[in-house]
Amino acid sequence: MRRYVAGRIVQSLIVVFLVTAISFFLIRLAPGDAFSFVGDYTMSDAVRNRLRAQFGYDRPLIEQFARFLGNVVRGQLGYSHSMHRDVGSILAVALPRTLLLMGAALFTSFAIGIAVGAFQAVRRGSWLDRSASGILLLFYSIPDFWLALMALLAFAYWLPIFPSGGMVDQVVHDYMSFGGRVRDVIAHLILPSLTLAVLSAAGIARFQRAALLDVLPQDYVRTARAKGLGERTVVLKHALRNALLPVITLLGLSLPALVGGTFFVEKVFSWPGMGYIAANAIASRDYDLVTGTVIVGGIMVAVGSLLADLLYAAADPRLRAR
Amino acid sequence: MQPPIPASAPAERLASSGVAPALTPVRAPEPPRPRRRLTGALWWSLALIALLCTIALLAPLLAPYAPNTQLDIIALKNQPPSLAHPFGTDQYSRDLLSRMLFGARISLSVALLAVLLSATVGTAYGLIAGYFGGRVDAVMMRLLDACLAIPRVLLLVAVLALWSPVPLGALIAIIGLTGWFEVSRLVRAEVLSVMQREYLLAARALGTPGFRIIWRHVLPNVLNPIIVAATLGVGNVIMLEAGLSYLGIGARAPAASWGSIFFDGSDAFQATWWIALFPGLAIIVTVLAFNVFGSALRDALDPHQLAGDRAR
Amino acid sequence: MSDTLLQIENLHTFFYGESTVARAVDGVSFFVGAGETIGLVGESGCGKSVTALSVLRLVRPPGRIEPGSRILFEGRDLVTLDERQLRAVRGARIAMIFQEPMTALNPVFTVGEQIAEVVRIHSKTTRRDAWQRAVEMLQIVGIPAPAERAREYPHQLSGGMRQRVVIAMALVMNPALVIADEPTTALDVTIQAQILELLQQLQRRFGMSILLITHDLGVVAETVSRVLVMYGGEIVEEASVKTLFAEAHHPYTEGLLAAMPRMGESRDRLQTIPGTVPPPTRWPEGCRFHDRCPYSWERCTREHPPLYQIGGGHVSRCHLAEEPERRAHPHEPLVMQRSSRA
Numbered sequence: 002m003r004r005y006v007a008g009r010i011v012q013s014l015i016v017v018f019l020v021t022a023i024s025f026f027l028i029r030l031a032p033g034d035a036f037s038f039v040g041d042y043t044m045s046d047a048v049r050n051r052l053r054a055q056f057g058y059d060r061p062l063i064e065q066f067a068r069f070l071g072n073v074v075r076g077q078l079g080y081s082h083s084m085h086r087d088v089g090s091i092l093a094v095a096l097p098r099t100l101l102l103m104g105a106a107l108f109t110s111f112a113i114g115i116a117v118g119a120f121q122a123v124r125r126g127s128w129l130d131r132s133a134s135g136i137l138l139l140f141y142s143i144p145d146f147w148l149a150l151m152a153l154l155a156f157a158y159w160l161p162i163f164p165s166g167g168m169v170d171q172v173v174h175d176y177m178s179f180g181g182r183v184r185d186v187i188a189h190l191i192l193p194s195l196t197l198a199v200l201s202a203a204g205i206a207r208f209q210r211a212a213l214l215d216v217l218p219q220d221y222v223r224t225a226r227a228k229g230l231g232e233r234t235v236v237l238k239h240a241l242r243n244a245l246l247p248v249i250t251l252l253g254l255s256l257p258a259l260v261g262g263t264f265f266v267e268k269v270f271s272w273p274g275m276g277y278i279a280a281n282a283i284a285s286r287d288y289d290l291v292t293g294t295v296i297v298g299g300i301m302v303a304v305g306s307l308l309a310d311l312l313y314a315a316a317d318p319r320l321r322a323r
Numbered sequence: 324m325q326p327p328i329p330a331s332a333p334a335e336r337l338a339s340s341g342v343a344p345a346l347t348p349v350r351a352p353e354p355p356r357p358r359r360r361l362t363g364a365l366w367w368s369l370a371l372i373a374l375l376c377t378i379a380l381l382a383p384l385l386a387p388y389a390p391n392t393q394l395d396i397i398a399l400k401n402q403p404p405s406l407a408h409p410f411g412t413d414q415y416s417r418d419l420l421s422r423m424l425f426g427a428r429i430s431l432s433v434a435l436l437a438v439l440l441s442a443t444v445g446t447a448y449g450l451i452a453g454y455f456g457g458r459v460d461a462v463m464m465r466l467l468d469a470c471l472a473i474p475r476v477l478l479l480v481a482v483l484a485l486w487s488p489v490p491l492g493a494l495i496a497i498i499g500l501t502g503w504f505e506v507s508r509l510v511r512a513e514v515l516s517v518m519q520r521e522y523l524l525a526a527r528a529l530g531t532p533g534f535r536i537i538w539r540h541v542l543p544n545v546l547n548p549i550i551v552a553a554t555l556g557v558g559n560v561i562m563l564e565a566g567l568s569y570l571g572i573g574a575r576a577p578a579a580s581w582g583s584i585f586f587d588g589s590d591a592f593q594a595t596w597w598i599a600l601f602p603g604l605a606i607i608v609t610v611l612a613f614n615v616f617g618s619a620l621r622d623a624l625d626p627h628q629l630a631g632d633r634a635r
Numbered sequence: 636m637s638d639t640l641l642q643i644e645n646l647h648t649f650f651y652g653e654s655t656v657a658r659a660v661d662g663v664s665f666f667v668g669a670g671e672t673i674g675l676v677g678e679s680g681c682g683k684s685v686t687a688l689s690v691l692r693l694v695r696p697p698g699r700i701e702p703g704s705r706i707l708f709e710g711r712d713l714v715t716l717d718e719r720q721l722r723a724v725r726g727a728r729i730a731m732i733f734q735e736p737m738t739a740l741n742p743v744f745t746v747g748e749q750i751a752e753v754v755r756i757h758s759k760t761t762r763r764d765a766w767q768r769a770v771e772m773l774q775i776v777g778i779p780a781p782a783e784r785a786r787e788y789p790h791q792l793s794g795g796m797r798q799r800v801v802i803a804m805a806l807v808m809n810p811a812l813v814i815a816d817e818p819t820t821a822l823d824v825t826i827q828a829q830i831l832e833l834l835q836q837l838q839r840r841f842g843m844s845i846l847l848i849t850h851d852l853g854v855v856a857e858t859v860s861r862v863l864v865m866y867g868g869e870i871v872e873e874a875s876v877k878t879l880f881a882e883a884h885h886p887y888t889e890g891l892l893a894a895m896p897r898m899g900e901s902r903d904r905l906q907t908i909p910g911t912v913p914p915p916t917r918w919p920e921g922c923r924f925h926d927r928c929p930y931s932w933e934r935c936t937r938e939h940p941p942l943y944q945i946g947g948g949h950v951s952r953c954h955l956a957e958e959p960e961r962r963a964h965p966h967e968p969l970v971m972q973r974s975s976r977a
Binding site: 012015016019020023024027138139141142143144145146147150151154158257258260261262264265268279280283284286291294295298299302303306 | 465466468469470471472473474475476477478480481482484485558562565566569570585592593596599600603606607610611614615618
């Protein structure tokens with residue numbers, strides 16, 4: 002077990018390094034100049050060159066990368082010239098917001114997916130099972146940005162149930178009580194996280210259904226019945242506990258896709274997280290900020306996937322012993 | 324984006340880290356009740372795909388107007404659906420139906436070509452990794468894991484935005500080059516299993532079996548899952564490309580896809596709901612057709628993949 | 636003799652396929668007395684496991700216990716009990732031991748938890764008391780260091796130990812009847828002997844009845860007092876163990892006995908019963924064994940034999956009971972004739 006953990010950590014570090022390298026080089030190699038768009042277009046070349054030198058954009062790429070790596074390790078991700086703050090502080094604020102959204106979405110999608118999948122497995126072959134499969138397949142075919150748009154239109158504009166965007170009510174949030182503020186955030190959170198959740202839930206349900214169908218004919222399920230347990234306990238306690246294990250691996254696997262979905266959803270709902278920041282940074286050619294976002298995003302995925310794998314290893318007693 | 328559903332990912336991932344897969348039933352279950360392999364879903368989805376491709380091909384004949392013509396910027400701007408314009412018009416008074424018909428060509432061809440590229444690259448990668456084995460394989464697989472960890476959308480957005488405007492060919496190439504991972508895993512697994520078999524025989528006679536021999540044994544077994552993965556991939560790419568175009572960094576005028584239609588109208592969806600609805604429905608129907616076909620194809624080709632649908 | 640604990644009358648358990656019906660148990664009747672050990676013997680496919688599962692109604696769809704079957708236990712017909720009543724019987728009054736100890740135990744719970752669970756289902760006990768009881772049982776079934784072992788997971792134990800755990804789980808609520816379905820088949824021969832020995836010890840201690848299901852006549856010889864032989868979904872012979880081994884009547888039983896390798900005998904090759912067990916979807920006409928039987932004649936191909944009385948407590952489903960002279964003229968069984976003609 003310890004060897005496995007150590008191996009996985011090393012693997013994650015390699016991944017983070019690669020993400021850093023790839024994003025750095027790709028972004029720096031892009032045409033155009035950080036300072037072609039910033040500032041006054043009447044800025045003279047001399048001033049432009051001075052700014053370039055100041056931010057180190059005139060050095061050879063490799064040297065820039067080495068310096069960059071050194072900075073990253075020390076926690077400095079550069080300076081955002083479009084937002085006039087250093088990248089670290091921008092992301093430090095944006096990251097928790099994205100994590101909140103992703104966390105809510107992840108939790109909801111797994112809750113829905115596991116419940117539906119388990120239900121389908123128990124009622125295999127019934128019209129409920131088959132129609133659920135059909136509905137899930139349908140959801141699997143809906144683009145995330147479109148669903149987000151439709152959800153926004155439907156539930157924020159036409160039926161004004163939910164707020165139309167942002168994370169908090171811009172006007173009154175700061176004046177609310179603590180409870181009020183929490184409720185405010187939750188109200189803003191529901192639609193975007195539900196949108197994300199519904200799309201992932203489809204895949205999870207399918208997987209959970211298959212996993213539970215594999216477990217139900219197993220001998221220990223029969224033993225549980227022979228002991229006198231009620232059918233519900235047999236399924237929920239004995240069968241599902243085993244059938245959940247493979248679904249946990251989905252946690253790690255679904256993270257990269259979830260990040261992609263979050264990007265679109267944040268944009269549509271104006272949720273001020275990392276995706277939102279990234280979109281603006283790209284528009285203003287803010288290299289450091291874009292690089293920083295992609296790197297932090299990659300780290301998030303690597304850490305999340307590592308945690309998911311560790312969770313799996315901890316959950317399966319057969320692996321704990323190693 | 325929806326997460327891809329791996330065929331055998333959990334066991335594989337653990338196996339590649341040296342930990343045994345968890346759920347291996349000790350006793351084989353009763354033989355599966357023979358299921359009808361070619362279901363109705365297979366055929367109607369195939370028919371639907373054929374229909375969509377035909378519509379896309381015949382777009383110039385079917386469309387009542389040219390897709391980019393501004394018909395009447397004053398009278399026909401942002402008109403809701405009507406008899407003359409069944410899908411309405413956009414803010415530049417272009418007929419939406421025509422735009423969608425032509426958009427089908429772009430969306431479909433981008434997806435098909437990108438998936439073709441992914442399948443090719445993935446196969447090549449998997450072949451090389453499996454054939455050379457050992458350290459080469461280990462390094463290649465680590466690299467693969469690392470690539471998988473990078474969120475595809477994020478990378479695509481960053482690259483496309485910073486290099487924009489990106490010509491259509493480059494767009495296809497970039498999308499294709501970020502989607503080959505699953506296929507390479509499949510191919511590598513197959514190559515490894517073939518190597519195990521053939522190597523034992525050939526080792527006695529000739530040494531390492533030739534590349535062509537490996538390929539001959541690998542290809543038939545690997546073709547089916549690749550086709551299934553590719554079909555499911557097409558749906559994914561359609562959605563991906565639509566999303567990128569919605570952001571303005573994917574296909575762009577004059578080669579406008581369904582996603583671009585969104586982009587053009589993205590300011591005022593509350594008022595012009597038809598611009599959001601119809602392209603979206605088109606995407607859903609198309610992706611659904613490919614997904615259903617891919618699923619049905621998988622069920623038809625390889626009943627052993629029917630995890631859990633065993634009679635007991 | 637002793638009181639009857641379990642009485643099975645006319646049990647039919649069928650499995651419904653898309654276009655076929657498998658009559659796995661086709662009219663089985665027998666009884667088990669209090670404190671008795673009964674052996675139910677037969678090859679795979681004869682229906683003995685399904686019979687065992689039917690007692691506790693553990694047969695899942697598409698299998699079904701047919702109406703008209705009765706399973707009388709402690710004054711009630713188990714076939715007609717509702718879910719709740721049935722659950723009270725399972726694990727507490729009648730317990731089952733299954734064939735594969737590795738897969739019979741849930742891999743994600745400790746061994747102690749799984750035993751304690753039985754206690755908590757059937758009695759109002761605290762977690763701690765239930766755990767104590769589990770540890771006690773582990774000791775009774777002969778597992779050393781039971782308190783530590785109870786905290787371990789099934790995959791950490793050897794096959795023999797796992798089977799002991801399964802036995803502990805079955806006996807912890809002191810049931811009146813234990814049904815053991817091939818309890819030793821999946822184990823090494825030396826462990827087999829230990830487990831059988833253990834079962835006998837426990838029976839002496841707790842006094843429960845045992846219905847032992849097996850294909851191995853050797854196991855039966857050691858442990859049971861009465862034997863039931865099954866073939867083709869039916870009982871074909873029933874006798875006390877001594878009588879069976881000394882004076883088996885049914886040709887199938889004869890075949891089984893002849894096939895057993897015995898110490899002290901030297902033979903060039905093992906005797907087998909020619910042919911194979913017919914599929915339960917198509918039982919043969921007449922006597923179900925007739926095409927593999929060395930004595931069969933024309934009557935056997937059309938008339939399904941009832942259970943004939945042979946002696947005290949000895950019955951046999953064979954027309955030889957009425958025409959014993961036919962035994963003097965054995966011939967090549969029909970299956971062999973068919974295949975040699977083909």
